[in-house]
Amino acid sequence: MDVYCSNNVLQARRAVEQLRLETELQRIKISAAAAQLVQYCQEHRRADPLLTGINASSNPFRDKKTCVLL
Incomplete structure (x- = not known):
């Protein structure tokens, strides 16, 4: 048996093992x-910065004050 053939057999065995594991999962x-996702979002909406915004003083991405020369 050459290396290429044994590599294919090994890959096939791994694929079969993975499929066996996936069939046992509880879906x-x-x-x-x-x-559940809606409930989670509703329970955590007060801490969600996308809904409430970010406080300007704690926002690490706020624009830095720049010096403008006229």
Whole structure:
């Protein structure tokens, strides 16, 4: 058996093992996942800077004051 063939066999075995692991996973329905995501977002909306904005004094990306010469 050459190296190329044994490499293909090894890759196929890894793929089969990965598929076996994935079949054992417990999946939830999309509607349940969506409901959980909405609930999480609602519970944490006060701490979400995309919804509440960032306080100007604590914003690391605010514009630096520059000196303008006229």
